[in-house]
Amino acid sequence: MVAVGERIRLSDVALRAGVSVATASKALNGTGRMTPETRQRVQRVADELGFRPNAMARALISRRTFTVGLLTNDTYGRFTLPVMAGVSEALVDEGVSVFLCSIEDDPALGRVHLDAMLDKQVDGIISTGKRIDKRLPVDLSGLPVPVVYAFTQAPDDAVTLVSDDAQGAREACQWLVGLGRTNIVHITGPETFVSARDRAGAFREVLGERGRVLHGEWSETWGHQAIARLWDEKRARPDGIFCGNDQIARGVIDALRERGVQVPSDVSVVGFDNWEILAAATRPPLTSVDMNLKALGREAGRLILALSEGKQLEPGIRKLPCSLVVRQSCGGLTAD
Amino acid sequence: MVAVGERIRLSDVALRAGVSVATASKALNGTGRMTPETRQRVQRVADELGFRPNAMARALISRRTFTVGLLTNDTYGRFTLPVMAGVSEALVDEGVSVFLCSIEDDPALGRVHLDAMLDKQVDGIISTGKRIDKRLPVDLSGLPVPVVYAFTQAPDDAVTLVSDDAQGAREACQWLVGLGRTNIVHITGPETFVSARDRAGAFREVLGERGRVLHGEWSETWGHQAIARLWDEKRARPDGIFCGNDQIARGVIDALRERGVQVPSDVSVVGFDNWEILAAATRPPLTSVDMNLKALGREAGRLILALSEGKQLEPGIRKLPCSLVVRQSCGGLTAD
DNA sequence: TTGAAAGCGCTAACAC
DNA sequence: GTGTTAGCGCTTTCAA
Numbered sequence: 001m002v003a004v005g006e007r008i009r010l011s012d013v014a015l016r017a018g019v020s021v022a023t024a025s026k027a028l029n030g031t032g033r034m035t036p037e038t039r040q041r042v043q044r045v046a047d048e049l050g051f052r053p054n055a056m057a058r059a060l061i062s063r064r065t066f067t068v069g070l071l072t073n074d075t076y077g078r079f080t081l082p083v084m085a086g087v088s089e090a091l092v093d094e095g096v097s098v099f100l101c102s103i104e105d106d107p108a109l110g111r112v113h114l115d116a117m118l119d120k121q122v123d124g125i126i127s128t129g130k131r132i133d134k135r136l137p138v139d140l141s142g143l144p145v146p147v148v149y150a151f152t153q154a155p156d157d158a159v160t161l162v163s164d165d166a167q168g169a170r171e172a173c174q175w176l177v178g179l180g181r182t183n184i185v186h187i188t189g190p191e192t193f194v195s196a197r198d199r200a201g202a203f204r205e206v207l208g209e210r211g212r213v214l215h216g217e218w219s220e221t222w223g224h225q226a227i228a229r230l231w232d233e234k235r236a237r238p239d240g241i242f243c244g245n246d247q248i249a250r251g252v253i254d255a256l257r258e259r260g261v262q263v264p265s266d267v268s269v270v271g272f273d274n275w276e277i278l279a280a281a282t283r284p285p286l287t288s289v290d291m292n293l294k295a296l297g298r299e300a301g302r303l304i305l306a307l308s309e310g311k312q313l314e315p316g317i318r319k320l321p322c323s324l325v326v327r328q329s330c331g332g333l334t335a336d
Numbered sequence: 337m338v339a340v341g342e343r344i345r346l347s348d349v350a351l352r353a354g355v356s357v358a359t360a361s362k363a364l365n366g367t368g369r370m371t372p373e374t375r376q377r378v379q380r381v382a383d384e385l386g387f388r389p390n391a392m393a394r395a396l397i398s399r400r401t402f403t404v405g406l407l408t409n410d411t412y413g414r415f416t417l418p419v420m421a422g423v424s425e426a427l428v429d430e431g432v433s434v435f436l437c438s439i440e441d442d443p444a445l446g447r448v449h450l451d452a453m454l455d456k457q458v459d460g461i462i463s464t465g466k467r468i469d470k471r472l473p474v475d476l477s478g479l480p481v482p483v484v485y486a487f488t489q490a491p492d493d494a495v496t497l498v499s500d501d502a503q504g505a506r507e508a509c510q511w512l513v514g515l516g517r518t519n520i521v522h523i524t525g526p527e528t529f530v531s532a533r534d535r536a537g538a539f540r541e542v543l544g545e546r547g548r549v550l551h552g553e554w555s556e557t558w559g560h561q562a563i564a565r566l567w568d569e570k571r572a573r574p575d576g577i578f579c580g581n582d583q584i585a586r587g588v589i590d591a592l593r594e595r596g597v598q599v600p601s602d603v604s605v606v607g608f609d610n611w612e613i614l615a616a617a618t619r620p621p622l623t624s625v626d627m628n629l630k631a632l633g634r635e636a637g638r639l640i641l642a643l644s645e646g647k648q649l650e651p652g653i654r655k656l657p658c659s660l661v662v663r664q665s666c667g668g669l670t671a672d
Numbered sequence: 673t674t675g676a677a678a679g680c681g682c683t684a685a686c687a688c
Numbered sequence: 689g690t691g692t693t694a695g696c697g698c699t700t701t702c703a704a
Contacts, residue, residue: 055455057681060696075421085411100436119391220617281556393697396680
């Protein structure tokens, strides 16, 4: 139930320590000049009383609230969550707290949240989403606070953080090639997604003429369908498949098993997203590209902190590297 | 980039409207007495200037920050996310913002976040987790602000919100029974989980002697294993399976298909969690129990709001109903 | 009907 | 060394 511990003010500490409020303030902040004894006495009293300065009052003076807002439209998503965790992680040590604002895709809700944050004098705003080629339905230009965009589309002159899809895809492809696979196919999501295009581009770059790309949905079902198509053709069948996400990969692997094709001995499969719970549940466990979204979140936190401290940052898109997480779906190094 | 729109203060409005700060304040807050003309003029000026009151300054006076903290240890989880969304949704209309504090399972981190929130004078704290039978590693007793626990274990005298596992399980079982299934088995997670025990208890309650429970892991693999065990036995095989979560159900359905058993015509399967992305991907799509976590989050938001406004609430555990989401894995009403 | 003044909890000049 | 004073942006008596 509601425990009503009275809050201790600086004046309480000052009174009890027999000094003025100003002296108490200086004592605790390590500023001003006074005898070591006085300082220590004040500190001791503050500890005894469990004094914690009121951040509101401080903020009113310093014009810094040590608070940032995090806007997201990805309520249920596996993308935003690690980003948020990263942001929170990077900022907590600096005493900065994060306002979570989930705005769905509702411009009105976005406005409400934005206003609430601005009223609360956040030091900065991080905008994050579930696609790097869609904007949130809020206009964040001309705000009195800095903004960082992470894993969402942003204006050209903004500071933006995204994962390096092309590099991640390249690593996956090179891994398959390095394993001796020669007939490699890329099964991925709709061409309308920049991520799909970027990954496919990198795939073609590595594979050249040999590389074949199949666009479909981001779903298990599409994985099944794609395999059905490939296996029904009269052509040579692939010995390596790079999938646009883990769900497709899951469908692919299941479809291959249903056809008696062995993974990884007959075909190597790589996924994308490294969605732990899915990647670990495929049989065999899925080798997959991890976008390192938590690291991306941490970087977003660092950047917004720098900006809120008045530092200048070069605008533009910063791509953060992905990394390949090797499990058993490719054979080779960790063949089972 | 950093756009540096100067913030408008009340004094700016007052000056421009030709009144005192006090009058301006009253005009905008609808308090005090003055001619309608004065009030309107002030309001018009405030609108023109885009004045928004500084919430810090207000908070300093009113002792309410319109801010609550949300503690969670479920960084990647599908449980906490809907809860958070619900909390945020319930509170945004009241002008309350939510601090997101992801503390993993680290007591030190919990302490740091808690202190940060308290310093920032949150009006209340919501504690949430991924299991209803584990506590977060932070002591929230004796705080100067109210606390609500949602989907996590709590002290006896706390206000706690959990989903009604037993009721959800009961609905699932009755659904299977209503479909004419007579030999029903419950395949679920470890008995060490209260949720597993509660669901199994409800299952036995509905099925009586006929009900058989198999405990294992919360994984697809366990779903496969359980089916292997059941189908290798010399006993009559089940025609209805109630699974402890959707992952197990996924494993069960896949295992059944591998054995040529038809779902739902031969066997009806129900899952638990209604984890959209999984439930929709099973073939056929999975009928599953939804814990309505977003609604739970909303309720948590309402409760913390009530408490922070000084209302008294009966301590104890409040169970919120689950609901069955019918897809195609059971046949009957929506048979395919 | 309006405004001057005090004060929320704290920090920072500037006296003493 | 320490205290007095002013002020962050706002609300709220209380006096005019």
